[in-house]
Amino acid sequence: MELKRVVVTGLGALTPLGNTVPAYWEGLLNGVSGAAPITRFDASKFKTQFACEVKGFDPHDFMDRKEARKVDPFVQYALASTDEAVKDANLNFEKLDRNRIGVIWGSGIGGLKTFYEEVAAFANGDGTPRFNPFFIPKMIVDIAPGHISMKYGLHGPNFSAVSACASATNAIIDAFNYIRLGIADIIIAGGSEAIINEAGIGGFNAMHALSTRNDDPKTASRPFDKDRDGFVAGEGSGTIIVESLEHALARGAKIYAEIGGGGMSADAYHITASHPEGLGAKLAMSKAIADAKLQFGDIDYINVHGTSTPVGDISETKAIKELFGDHAYDLNISSTKSMTGHLLGAAGAVEAIASILSVQNDIVPPTINHFTDDPELDNNLNFTFNTPQKRTVDVALSNTFGFGGHNASIIVKKYSN
Structure with a gap:
């Protein structure tokens, strides 16, 4: 069976840097x-x-007040970025076979705000259960693709990928596979997260995962810097319209990039810490490159997981050096989490968008907030510190790794006939 080629025809983003793709990209290039x-x-x-x-996000720009009350913020975010992506891809569903259009969506936690508020209200009450009838439908992770499918009347594959911070990348890889196998023509793929609430911040604080640089928040996310002290929590959503090349050409769609391949692995090591030698990261990257039928020397840019944690940044760097050998020094490496913070289950989507735009525009966004070299890292690597770098980017690799040892990497490349 001949596999179909798979391309990206639409993008949507709701991020801490801006509520549209152009605003997000401008923020990245300006090091905001x-x-x-x-x-x-x-x-x-x-x-x-x-x-x-x-x-500055108003859910009522995308739904009426009654509907907005029935959905958790992570679903509101999903609907907002998808609205932009659908318009960007010029999708007229009335003229398309909606039985062959699906939604695959990632979120690490889902409706945490809803869960926290409902349980807190019960715990602070008199013991009488007075739960909102929308409690469960607002909370569950798979409700996001459900709402997207209902909004547009899409009857194709519809489910969620849940693999902590690798969730959105897993969703995109699933979409890629469903398209190239001919199971669907278009998949709306991405991820959303909304964990900036008492439970989210308190929970991550309890496990000492977050930066506590309260005196200087803007420089707190410091991937690969000697003084990094944890990640900065982020929120938002990213949507990618994944489509077969033949279907995109038939409807005259613009094409941002081609998806070349995806790789997945497990560390099988620890519930939260990455493998110290980066073995799972190395395996996921090598699988993605092999799946794309590329050589290690074909990769120009890696949008790394790079969360600004003391251990994680070292292990990912080790994986890159071990896998790429001498070519590691020809790569551009950057962590856009230095600007957006860590969007957890949405990270893979917004970072895939950054990688796609890097390929399209031949420029690598920076890793900001670098002040001091870390002697435990190889500082001869090009981490693209503080300033974007123009270069030819024919192929980009995007990494996302999650609690539980989940690793996912995806290849995007310039589209050509």
């Missing part, structure tokens, strides 16, 4: 930090009092 003191709740008693929040 999305971190600021938390406004979602009173964080004055929390170890971490800042985050990368979405700013």
Whole structure:
């Protein structure tokens, strides 16, 4: 069976740097930090009092007030970025076979705000159960693709990928596979997350995962810097329209890039820590490159997981050096989490968008907030510190790794006939 070629025909983003793809991309290239003191709740008693929040978002731009009350913010975000992507791809569903259009969506946690508020209300009450009838439908992760399918009347494959911070990348890889196998013509893929609330920040603080640089939030996300002290929580959503090449050409769609391949692996090591030698990361990257039928020397840019944690940044760097050998020094490496914070289950989608735009525009966004070299890292590698770098980017690799040892890497490349 001949596999179909798979391309990207639409993009949508709701991020701490901007609420559209152009605004997000401009923020990346300008090295803007999305971190600021938390406004979602009173964080004055929390170890971490800042985050990368979405700013100026009004769900009523995408749904009426009654509907907005029935969905958790992670679903509101999903609908917003998907609205942009659908319009960007010029999808007229009335003229398409909706039985062959699906939605595959990632989220690491789903409706955490809903879960926290409902359980807190019960715990603070008199013991009488008075749960909102929308409690469960608002909370479950798979409700996001459900709402997207209902909005557009799409009857193709519809489910969620849940693999912590690798979720959205897994969703995109699944979409890629469904398209190239001929199971669907178009898949709306991506991820969303909304964990900036008491439970989310408190929970990650309890496990010492977050930066506590409350005196300087904007520089708190410091991937590959000697003084990094944890990740900065982010929120938002990213949507990618994944489509077979033949279907895209038949309807005259614009094409951003081609998806070349995907790789997945498990560390099988620890519930939260990455393997210290980066074995799972190395395996996922090598599988993606092999799946794309490329050589290691074909990769120009890696949008790394790069969360700004003391251990994780070292293990990913080891994986890159071990896998790429001498070519590692010809690569551009950057962590856009230095600007957006860590969007958890949505990270893979917004970072895939950054990788796609890097391929399209031949420029690599920077890793900001670098002040001091870390002697435990190889500082001869090009981490694209502080300033974007223009270069030919024919092929980009995007990495996302999640608690539980989940690793996912995806290849995007320039489209050509």
